[in-house]
Amino acid sequence: MKTPNFKQELVAVFGKPVAENPTQPMMEAAFRSLGLDWRYLTIEVDPAGLADAVRGARAMGFAGFNCTIPHKIAVIPYLDGLGKSAELMGAVNCVVSREGKLIGENTDGKGFLEALRTRVDPAGKRVVLLGAGGAARAIGVEVGLAGAGRVTLVNRDEARGRELAALLASRVGIAVDFVPWNRTFRLPEATEILVNATSVGLFPDTEARLDIDFESLKPGMIVADVIPNPPKTHLLRIAEKKGCEVIDGLEMLVGQGVIGIKYWTGADADPAVMRNALLGIFGR
Numbered sequence: 001m002k003t004p005n006f007k008q009e010l011v012a013v014f015g016k017p018v019a020e021n022p023t024q025p026m027m028e029a030a031f032r033s034l035g036l037d038w039r040y041l042t043i044e045v046d047p048a049g050l051a052d053a054v055r056g057a058r059a060m061g062f063a064g065f066n067c068t069i070p071h072k073i074a075v076i077p078y079l080d081g082l083g084k085s086a087e088l089m090g091a092v093n094c095v096v097s098r099e100g101k102l103i104g105e106n107t108d109g110k111g112f113l114e115a116l117r118t119r120v121d122p123a124g125k126r127v128v129l130l131g132a133g134g135a136a137r138a139i140g141v142e143v144g145l146a147g148a149g150r151v152t153l154v155n156r157d158e159a160r161g162r163e164l165a166a167l168l169a170s171r172v173g174i175a176v177d178f179v180p181w182n183r184t185f186r187l188p189e190a191t192e193i194l195v196n197a198t199s200v201g202l203f204p205d206t207e208a209r210l211d212i213d214f215e216s217l218k219p220g221m222i223v224a225d226v227i228p229n230p231p232k233t234h235l236l237r238i239a240e241k242k243g244c245e246v247i248d249g250l251e252m253l254v255g256q257g258v259i260g261i262k263y264w265t266g267a268d269a270d271p272a273v274m275r276n277a278l279l280g281i282f283g284r
Protein backbone atom coordinates (compact mmCIF):
# COMPACT_ATOMS: atom_id res chain seq x y z
CA MET A 1 0.00 0.00 0.00
CA LYS A 2 1.21 3.55 -0.81
CA THR A 3 2.24 5.67 2.19
CA PRO A 4 -0.28 8.49 2.51
CA ASN A 5 1.12 11.97 1.82
CA PHE A 6 -0.97 14.97 2.73
CA LYS A 7 1.87 17.47 2.29
CA GLN A 8 1.36 19.25 -0.98
CA GLU A 9 4.12 21.13 -2.81
CA LEU A 10 3.55 24.88 -2.70
CA VAL A 11 3.98 27.70 -5.19
CA ALA A 12 2.29 31.09 -5.19
CA VAL A 13 1.92 34.55 -6.58
CA PHE A 14 2.79 37.55 -4.40
CA GLY A 15 1.21 40.84 -5.44
CA LYS A 16 -0.99 43.74 -4.39
CA PRO A 17 -3.66 44.01 -5.59
CA VAL A 18 -3.81 40.35 -6.50
CA ALA A 19 -7.40 39.19 -5.99
CA GLU A 20 -8.22 39.47 -9.71
CA ASN A 21 -5.08 37.64 -10.87
CA PRO A 22 -6.27 34.50 -12.74
CA THR A 23 -3.01 32.55 -12.57
CA GLN A 24 -4.13 30.15 -9.83
CA PRO A 25 -6.96 28.45 -11.77
CA MET A 26 -4.69 28.19 -14.84
CA MET A 27 -1.81 26.62 -12.90
CA GLU A 28 -3.94 24.30 -10.79
CA ALA A 29 -5.70 23.01 -13.95
CA ALA A 30 -2.24 22.17 -15.29
CA PHE A 31 -1.18 20.47 -12.03
CA ARG A 32 -4.35 18.36 -12.03
CA SER A 33 -3.86 17.27 -15.62
CA LEU A 34 -0.23 16.33 -14.84
CA GLY A 35 -1.36 14.33 -11.79
CA LEU A 36 0.74 16.59 -9.51
CA ASP A 37 -0.45 17.20 -5.95
CA TRP A 38 0.66 20.85 -6.01
CA ARG A 39 -1.09 24.01 -4.83
CA TYR A 40 -0.75 27.52 -6.27
CA LEU A 41 -1.71 30.19 -3.72
CA THR A 42 -2.79 33.74 -4.53
CA ILE A 43 -1.28 35.82 -1.72
CA GLU A 44 -1.68 39.54 -1.15
CA VAL A 45 1.66 40.88 0.03
CA ASP A 46 2.08 44.50 1.02
CA PRO A 47 5.38 46.10 -0.09
CA ALA A 48 6.31 46.52 3.60
CA GLY A 49 5.90 42.77 4.09
CA LEU A 50 7.79 41.54 1.03
CA ALA A 51 11.03 40.64 2.85
CA ASP A 52 9.08 38.61 5.42
CA ALA A 53 7.01 36.96 2.68
CA VAL A 54 10.17 35.79 0.89
CA ARG A 55 11.62 34.57 4.21
CA GLY A 56 8.34 32.75 4.82
CA ALA A 57 8.48 31.11 1.40
CA ARG A 58 11.99 29.88 2.19
CA ALA A 59 10.99 28.65 5.66
CA MET A 60 7.95 26.80 4.33
CA GLY A 61 9.90 25.21 1.50
CA PHE A 62 8.00 26.77 -1.41
CA ALA A 63 9.24 25.44 -4.76
CA GLY A 64 9.02 29.04 -5.94
CA PHE A 65 6.62 31.90 -6.51
CA ASN A 66 5.53 34.41 -9.10
CA CYS A 67 5.83 38.13 -8.43
CA THR A 68 3.47 40.66 -9.85
CA ILE A 69 2.83 44.37 -9.33
CA PRO A 70 4.41 45.97 -7.25
CA HIS A 71 7.11 43.39 -6.42
CA LYS A 72 8.86 42.58 -9.72
CA ILE A 73 11.83 44.85 -9.04
CA ALA A 74 11.60 45.15 -5.26
CA VAL A 75 12.03 41.38 -4.75
CA ILE A 76 15.53 41.28 -6.25
CA PRO A 77 17.51 42.16 -3.07
CA TYR A 78 15.89 39.22 -1.22
CA LEU A 79 16.97 36.61 -3.80
CA ASP A 80 20.20 34.62 -4.13
CA GLY A 81 20.74 35.16 -7.85
CA LEU A 82 19.17 36.05 -11.19
CA GLY A 83 18.73 34.28 -14.53
CA LYS A 84 20.04 36.01 -17.66
CA SER A 85 16.77 37.60 -18.86
CA ALA A 86 15.82 38.81 -15.38
CA GLU A 87 19.25 40.34 -14.98
CA LEU A 88 18.97 42.14 -18.34
CA MET A 89 15.44 43.36 -17.60
CA GLY A 90 16.07 44.22 -13.97
CA ALA A 91 12.75 42.56 -13.13
CA VAL A 92 11.66 39.17 -11.81
CA ASN A 93 8.26 37.55 -12.28
CA CYS A 94 9.15 33.99 -11.35
CA VAL A 95 11.31 32.83 -8.45
CA VAL A 96 12.61 29.29 -8.51
CA SER A 97 14.11 27.35 -5.59
CA ARG A 98 17.20 25.59 -6.94
CA GLU A 99 19.29 23.58 -4.47
CA GLY A 100 18.11 25.76 -1.61
CA LYS A 101 18.79 29.03 -3.42
CA LEU A 102 16.04 31.38 -4.64
CA ILE A 103 16.81 32.38 -8.22
CA GLY A 104 14.84 35.15 -9.96
CA GLU A 105 13.77 34.51 -13.53
CA ASN A 106 11.67 36.49 -15.96
CA THR A 107 9.24 34.35 -17.91
CA ASP A 108 6.96 37.10 -19.32
CA GLY A 109 9.02 37.58 -22.48
CA LYS A 110 9.81 33.86 -22.73
CA GLY A 111 6.09 33.11 -22.58
CA PHE A 112 5.51 35.53 -25.42
CA LEU A 113 8.32 33.94 -27.41
CA GLU A 114 6.85 30.49 -26.84
CA ALA A 115 3.57 31.70 -28.37
CA LEU A 116 5.34 33.55 -31.21
CA ARG A 117 7.43 30.51 -32.13
CA THR A 118 4.27 28.49 -32.81
CA ARG A 119 3.81 30.87 -35.80
CA VAL A 120 7.27 32.09 -36.78
CA ASP A 121 10.94 32.14 -35.76
CA PRO A 122 11.69 35.79 -34.91
CA ALA A 123 15.34 35.42 -36.02
CA GLY A 124 16.07 38.06 -38.66
CA LYS A 125 12.50 39.43 -38.56
CA ARG A 126 11.45 43.10 -38.54
CA VAL A 127 9.50 43.78 -35.37
CA VAL A 128 7.46 46.80 -34.30
CA LEU A 129 7.01 46.97 -30.53
CA LEU A 130 4.41 49.38 -29.11
CA GLY A 131 5.15 50.42 -25.52
CA ALA A 132 8.20 50.62 -23.26
CA GLY A 133 6.88 49.42 -19.88
CA GLY A 134 7.51 46.10 -18.15
CA ALA A 135 5.82 43.94 -20.79
CA ALA A 136 7.61 45.70 -23.67
CA ARG A 137 10.91 45.36 -21.85
CA ALA A 138 10.41 41.63 -21.37
CA ILE A 139 9.34 41.07 -24.97
CA GLY A 140 12.05 43.33 -26.43
CA VAL A 141 14.80 41.51 -24.54
CA GLU A 142 13.56 38.04 -25.54
CA VAL A 143 12.92 38.78 -29.22
CA GLY A 144 16.36 40.42 -29.21
CA LEU A 145 18.02 37.37 -27.63
CA ALA A 146 16.15 35.27 -30.22
CA GLY A 147 17.92 37.24 -32.96
CA ALA A 148 15.25 39.64 -34.28
CA GLY A 149 16.61 41.53 -37.31
CA ARG A 150 15.42 44.97 -36.25
CA VAL A 151 13.09 46.27 -33.54
CA THR A 152 11.27 49.56 -34.00
CA LEU A 153 10.17 50.76 -30.58
CA VAL A 154 7.24 53.17 -30.38
CA ASN A 155 6.30 54.88 -27.13
CA ARG A 156 4.56 58.07 -25.94
CA ASP A 157 6.97 58.82 -23.12
CA GLU A 158 10.15 59.57 -24.98
CA ALA A 159 12.62 59.15 -22.12
CA ARG A 160 11.21 55.73 -21.25
CA GLY A 161 11.27 54.66 -24.91
CA ARG A 162 14.84 55.81 -25.47
CA GLU A 163 16.00 54.06 -22.32
CA LEU A 164 14.59 50.72 -23.48
CA ALA A 165 15.98 51.26 -27.00
CA ALA A 166 19.43 51.91 -25.52
CA LEU A 167 19.19 48.76 -23.36
CA LEU A 168 18.25 46.62 -26.38
CA ALA A 169 21.06 48.07 -28.47
CA SER A 170 23.81 47.99 -25.86
CA ARG A 171 23.05 44.94 -23.69
CA VAL A 172 21.16 42.68 -26.11
CA GLY A 173 23.08 43.91 -29.17
CA ILE A 174 20.28 44.21 -31.72
CA ALA A 175 19.44 46.85 -34.31
CA VAL A 176 16.81 49.09 -32.79
CA ASP A 177 15.26 52.43 -33.61
CA PHE A 178 12.96 54.53 -31.48
CA VAL A 179 9.94 56.50 -32.72
CA PRO A 180 8.27 58.94 -30.29
CA TRP A 181 4.52 58.24 -30.41
CA ASN A 182 3.22 61.77 -30.84
CA ARG A 183 1.08 61.22 -33.94
CA THR A 184 -0.72 58.35 -35.64
CA PHE A 185 1.94 55.70 -36.23
CA ARG A 186 2.20 54.08 -39.64
CA LEU A 187 3.90 50.66 -39.72
CA PRO A 188 7.02 50.52 -41.91
CA GLU A 189 6.34 48.50 -45.12
CA ALA A 190 8.82 45.77 -44.14
CA THR A 191 7.14 45.03 -40.76
CA GLU A 192 6.69 41.29 -40.22
CA ILE A 193 5.67 41.22 -36.55
CA LEU A 194 3.66 43.84 -34.65
CA VAL A 195 3.34 43.59 -30.87
CA ASN A 196 1.08 45.73 -28.72
CA ALA A 197 2.81 45.79 -25.34
CA THR A 198 0.90 48.83 -24.05
CA SER A 199 -2.04 48.58 -21.67
CA VAL A 200 -4.41 50.00 -24.32
CA GLY A 201 -7.50 47.79 -24.57
CA LEU A 202 -7.34 46.31 -21.08
CA PHE A 203 -10.62 45.83 -19.19
CA PRO A 204 -12.57 47.95 -18.35
CA ASP A 205 -11.48 50.33 -21.15
CA THR A 206 -12.03 47.66 -23.77
CA GLU A 207 -12.98 50.01 -26.62
CA ALA A 208 -9.74 52.05 -26.34
CA ARG A 209 -7.92 52.15 -29.68
CA LEU A 210 -4.25 52.30 -30.48
CA ASP A 211 -3.21 55.39 -32.38
CA ILE A 212 -1.87 53.51 -35.40
CA ASP A 213 -2.82 53.61 -39.07
CA PHE A 214 -4.77 50.35 -39.35
CA GLU A 215 -4.46 50.57 -43.15
CA SER A 216 -0.74 49.80 -42.71
CA LEU A 217 -1.57 46.29 -41.41
CA LYS A 218 -0.91 43.86 -44.25
CA PRO A 219 -2.10 40.28 -44.86
CA GLY A 220 0.35 37.71 -43.51
CA MET A 221 1.75 40.04 -40.83
CA ILE A 222 1.85 38.57 -37.35
CA VAL A 223 -0.02 40.76 -34.90
CA ALA A 224 0.27 40.04 -31.18
CA ASP A 225 -1.43 41.72 -28.23
CA VAL A 226 -0.37 41.33 -24.59
CA ILE A 227 -3.83 42.23 -23.27
CA PRO A 228 -5.28 39.10 -21.64
CA ASN A 229 -8.68 40.56 -20.76
CA PRO A 230 -10.51 40.69 -23.08
CA PRO A 231 -8.47 38.38 -25.32
CA LYS A 232 -10.10 39.64 -28.55
CA THR A 233 -8.94 43.26 -28.48
CA HIS A 234 -9.88 45.92 -31.01
CA LEU A 235 -6.40 45.54 -32.55
CA LEU A 236 -6.78 41.79 -33.00
CA ARG A 237 -10.28 42.11 -34.44
CA ILE A 238 -9.05 44.55 -37.11
CA ALA A 239 -5.89 42.51 -37.76
CA GLU A 240 -7.96 39.38 -38.37
CA LYS A 241 -10.14 41.27 -40.86
CA LYS A 242 -6.97 42.39 -42.67
CA GLY A 243 -5.73 38.80 -43.02
CA CYS A 244 -3.00 39.02 -40.37
CA GLU A 245 -2.14 36.09 -38.14
CA VAL A 246 -3.01 36.98 -34.54
CA ILE A 247 -1.66 36.00 -31.12
CA ASP A 248 -3.70 37.01 -28.08
CA GLY A 249 -2.59 37.91 -24.54
CA LEU A 250 -3.83 34.59 -23.14
CA GLU A 251 -1.17 32.80 -25.18
CA MET A 252 1.55 34.86 -23.47
CA LEU A 253 -0.02 34.23 -20.06
CA VAL A 254 -0.20 30.50 -20.74
CA GLY A 255 3.32 30.48 -22.19
CA GLN A 256 4.86 32.00 -19.05
CA GLY A 257 2.86 29.55 -16.93
CA VAL A 258 4.15 26.57 -18.92
CA ILE A 259 7.72 27.79 -18.37
CA GLY A 260 7.11 28.40 -14.63
CA ILE A 261 5.76 24.86 -14.21
CA LYS A 262 8.79 23.48 -16.08
CA TYR A 263 11.13 25.43 -13.77
CA TRP A 264 9.34 24.37 -10.59
CA THR A 265 8.33 20.78 -11.31
CA GLY A 266 10.37 19.70 -14.35
CA ALA A 267 7.12 18.68 -16.08
CA ASP A 268 5.75 19.84 -19.45
CA ALA A 269 2.27 21.25 -18.90
CA ASP A 270 -0.39 21.14 -21.61
CA PRO A 271 -1.02 24.72 -22.86
CA ALA A 272 -4.51 23.75 -24.12
CA VAL A 273 -5.63 22.76 -20.60
CA MET A 274 -4.34 26.07 -19.24
CA ARG A 275 -5.92 28.17 -21.99
CA ASN A 276 -9.26 26.43 -21.44
CA ALA A 277 -9.12 27.27 -17.74
CA LEU A 278 -8.60 30.95 -18.65
CA LEU A 279 -11.28 30.94 -21.34
CA GLY A 280 -13.68 29.69 -18.69
CA ILE A 281 -12.93 32.92 -16.82
CA PHE A 282 -12.48 35.54 -19.56
CA GLY A 283 -14.95 34.13 -22.05
CA ARG A 284 -14.28 32.94 -25.56
Ligand SMILES: NC(=O)c1ccc[n+]([C@@H]2O[C@H](COP(=O)([O-])OP(=O)(O)OC[C@H]3O[C@@H](n4cnc5c(N)ncnc54)[C@H](OP(=O)(O)O)[C@@H]3O)[C@@H](O)[C@H]2O)c1
Nearest residue numbers: 131132133134135136156157198199202226228249252253
Ligand atom coordinates in the same frame (compact mmCIF):
# COMPACT_ATOMS: atom_id res chain seq x y z
N1 LIG B 1 -0.47 38.46 -21.26
C1 LIG B 1 0.46 38.46 -20.33
O1 LIG B 1 0.98 37.44 -19.89
C2 LIG B 1 0.94 39.77 -19.80
C3 LIG B 1 2.11 39.84 -19.02
C4 LIG B 1 2.53 41.10 -18.55
C5 LIG B 1 1.77 42.23 -18.85
N2 LIG B 1 0.64 42.09 -19.59
C6 LIG B 1 -0.17 43.28 -19.94
O2 LIG B 1 0.68 44.22 -20.53
C7 LIG B 1 0.15 45.53 -20.33
C8 LIG B 1 1.28 46.48 -20.00
O3 LIG B 1 1.84 46.08 -18.76
P1 LIG B 1 3.19 46.75 -18.24
O4 LIG B 1 3.57 45.99 -17.02
O5 LIG B 1 4.16 46.88 -19.35
O6 LIG B 1 2.65 48.19 -17.83
P2 LIG B 1 3.51 49.52 -17.66
O7 LIG B 1 4.91 49.20 -17.24
O8 LIG B 1 2.67 50.43 -16.84
O9 LIG B 1 3.60 50.14 -19.16
C9 LIG B 1 2.46 50.57 -19.85
C10 LIG B 1 2.83 50.92 -21.28
O10 LIG B 1 1.63 51.26 -21.97
C11 LIG B 1 1.76 52.55 -22.56
N3 LIG B 1 0.46 53.20 -22.64
C12 LIG B 1 -0.48 53.27 -21.67
N4 LIG B 1 -1.57 53.94 -22.13
C13 LIG B 1 -1.29 54.30 -23.42
C14 LIG B 1 -1.99 55.01 -24.43
N5 LIG B 1 -3.22 55.48 -24.21
N6 LIG B 1 -1.40 55.18 -25.62
C15 LIG B 1 -0.16 54.69 -25.86
N7 LIG B 1 0.58 54.02 -24.95
C16 LIG B 1 0.01 53.82 -23.73
C17 LIG B 1 2.74 53.27 -21.66
O11 LIG B 1 3.30 54.34 -22.39
P3 LIG B 1 4.05 55.57 -21.65
O12 LIG B 1 5.40 55.04 -21.25
O13 LIG B 1 4.13 56.60 -22.71
O14 LIG B 1 3.20 55.96 -20.48
C18 LIG B 1 3.75 52.15 -21.39
O15 LIG B 1 4.61 51.98 -22.48
C19 LIG B 1 -0.91 45.39 -19.23
O16 LIG B 1 -2.15 45.59 -19.80
C20 LIG B 1 -0.77 43.96 -18.74
O17 LIG B 1 -2.04 43.40 -18.46
C21 LIG B 1 0.22 40.91 -20.08
